[in-house]
Amino acid sequence: MPASRPTRSSRGPLSYRPEPGTIPTQPGVYRFRDARDRVIYVGKANNLRARLSSYFQDLANLHQRTATMVTTAARVEWTVVNTEVEALQLEYSWIKEFDPRFNVKYRDDKSYPWLAVTVGDAYPRVMVGRGAKRKGTRYFGPYSHAWAIRETVDILLRVFPMRSCSNGVFKRSQQIGRACLLGYIGKCSAPCVGQISEDDHRAIVDDFCDFMAGQTRPFVKRIEREMYAASDAMDFERAARLRDDLGAMQRALEKQAVVLGDGADADVIALAEDPLEVAVQIFYVRGGRIRGQRGWVADRVTDAETPQLVEDFLLQLYAGDADAVPREILVPALPTDVDTFEALLSDLKGSRVQIRVPQRGDKKTLQETVAQNARQSLALHKTKRASDLTTRNQALDEIREALELDEAPLRIECYDVAHLQGTEVVASMVVFEDGLSRKGEYRRFVIKGVDKQNDVASMHEVITRRFRRLLDEQSRSDTRATDQGPMLVDPETGRPRKFAYAPGLVVVDGGQPQVAAAQQALLELGINDIAVCGLAKRLEEVWLPGEEDPVILARSSEGLYLLQRIRDEAHRFANTHHRGRRSKTMVESMLDDVPGLGEVRRKTLLKHFGSLKKLREAEVDEIAQVPGIGPRTAEAIKTAVEQASASRKTVSVNTATGEIEES
Numbered sequence: 001m002p003a004s005r006p007t008r009s010s011r012g013p014l015s016y017r018p019e020p021g022t023i024p025t026q027p028g029v030y031r032f033r034d035a036r037d038r039v040i041y042v043g044k045a046n047n048l049r050a051r052l053s054s055y056f057q058d059l060a061n062l063h064q065r066t067a068t069m070v071t072t073a074a075r076v077e078w079t080v081v082n083t084e085v086e087a088l089q090l091e092y093s094w095i096k097e098f099d100p101r102f103n104v105k106y107r108d109d110k111s112y113p114w115l116a117v118t119v120g121d122a123y124p125r126v127m128v129g130r131g132a133k134r135k136g137t138r139y140f141g142p143y144s145h146a147w148a149i150r151e152t153v154d155i156l157l158r159v160f161p162m163r164s165c166s167n168g169v170f171k172r173s174q175q176i177g178r179a180c181l182l183g184y185i186g187k188c189s190a191p192c193v194g195q196i197s198e199d200d201h202r203a204i205v206d207d208f209c210d211f212m213a214g215q216t217r218p219f220v221k222r223i224e225r226e227m228y229a230a231s232d233a234m235d236f237e238r239a240a241r242l243r244d245d246l247g248a249m250q251r252a253l254e255k256q257a258v259v260l261g262d263g264a265d266a267d268v269i270a271l272a273e274d275p276l277e278v279a280v281q282i283f284y285v286r287g288g289r290i291r292g293q294r295g296w297v298a299d300r301v302t303d304a305e306t307p308q309l310v311e312d313f314l315l316q317l318y319a320g321d322a323d324a325v326p327r328e329i330l331v332p333a334l335p336t337d338v339d340t341f342e343a344l345l346s347d348l349k350g351s352r353v354q355i356r357v358p359q360r361g362d363k364k365t366l367q368e369t370v371a372q373n374a375r376q377s378l379a380l381h382k383t384k385r386a387s388d389l390t391t392r393n394q395a396l397d398e399i400r401e402a403l404e405l406d407e408a409p410l411r412i413e414c415y416d417v418a419h420l421q422g423t424e425v426v427a428s429m430v431v432f433e434d435g436l437s438r439k440g441e442y443r444r445f446v447i448k449g450v451d452k453q454n455d456v457a458s459m460h461e462v463i464t465r466r467f468r469r470l471l472d473e474q475s476r477s478d479t480r481a482t483d484q485g486p487m488l489v490d491p492e493t494g495r496p497r498k499f500a501y502a503p504g505l506v507v508v509d510g511g512q513p514q515v516a517a518a519q520q521a522l523l524e525l526g527i528n529d530i531a532v533c534g535l536a537k538r539l540e541e542v543w544l545p546g547e548e549d550p551v552i553l554a555r556s557s558e559g560l561y562l563l564q565r566i567r568d569e570a571h572r573f574a575n576t577h578h579r580g581r582r583s584k585t586m587v588e589s590m591l592d593d594v595p596g597l598g599e600v601r602r603k604t605l606l607k608h609f610g611s612l613k614k615l616r617e618a619e620v621d622e623i624a625q626v627p628g629i630g631p632r633t634a635e636a637i638k639t640a641v642e643q644a645s646a647s648r649k650t651v652s653v654n655t656a657t658g659e660i661e662e663s
Contacts, residue, residue, distance in 0.1 A: 032073040039098035160208035270371035279378035311335035392435030398559030409504030416509035418574035428574035463521035519545035
């Protein structure tokens, strides 16, 4: 069983240095925490004593970033494990859980498209998309350009006529009994109208996936044999069609040149480094062909050399996604403990995985190409980032000067209220730190105890509730760990407390009345050290508490642009929450008269479908599958929804005022 041992202090590295002989010599994972008990660095070691002792030496001997980390920390703790593989797994889990600021975090330098096949559906669909992966879907790529993979898919649909339409188009074709255009031109086998069975369509999908996975030669040979057989049988029409299919395959294969002649299944990785940042590029080679490419950029927050950077990257890339592990990984430098990494990845994949540095031949040449891409990516990123950082700093400085603040507001919270004629009144809180949104800190409110058509009273309630929680969280915080203020981290979970951080500036969507309400709410709670302002929509004026005239920022001002972005984000977040609640209310109201459908069954129905749109699209059989809903009740629900949809009102957002309207 793993064992833990913490040590704590608040007066610098030497004050929390563990006593001699207390650190074990076994493998393990360690965490540095700051004065507010936040995890700031996670590392692993084959020998905990040797590794941790290297941090507690003369700061002049440490790299500048390492020295910053150990002086920021207030305590260190460690967990002993049985093997080095367990240490790797625990390190990955802690990095994902705590997101430490001093660990290297690789972030995509852009969004890459995937080719996805929804193999979990009864009739799988091929599509091009971006974002996180979903269960029940097989992915190929990522690719550099969406247009390129769409063009390839369009070519291959002639050979593998599988479904590529959306769920809405598929259902509509089923209802009207007529295939869409792709079915008529031979690029879809039209399973929606029964032209092909589910099993036969699944076979086409499997062949398509095999072809995209690199198993191309068997399909080319098979079509050639069928083409010659058709020609010998004097079935020239079929032979011509097969000839065209073969040409389509060849055109698709020409877009993916062979780079490794041995049909390799490998990821080729290269790094480009400078003293501040590191860029990583990876080429995905499957069946000897480049199937995709991707890039990351990270800040160098420690003095880690190339082998350690490679280790950090491999851990973040593969440890949470066993499907992404190839047979061979080509890197510019071996990780510090390559045998342990190979054991971990082999265990994840279920077969042998090799990590090595190519020395000569095609693999060495390909890695040099990847390294060139990494260098170009780093140069481009530095150009963009310099512009972004300058702009954000300029915006925060302009806000500080315009509002006469003592320092730039690094954390800004913005609040907005949304409702429709006093119904379903909600509010939003969005957070920007250092000019960037922190969506994990967003909060939503349901207005309860005021006149629901009074925006000013609603704003007062929201500010009161949010900052009362701030005071409650701070009063419950453990102040024993620091002389710098209360702990903002839950000691049981290690995660930041909700509402525990005070903003440098509160922005409300509105003019002088909303600003006065927000200021009054803060004063009633005894808070007088948080700045408040409002941004009025009509003339984009900035209002301050107690001032008769607004602050006017130039239209070209970066500070005004940042405030507008924050206000618009709060407005979007509030409207999204409002529409979600209103949709559920509409569902409940239209189902009130359905016989045999009580409150419990209505909630079950809402939970099952999630939205009015999905319930409206559902068939009677799908509704009847909901627990507690029989066929007769399902028919009554479908009738009620259709009647309500036929007479429903239209809800929209006025682009001029930003208000929700109904017509």
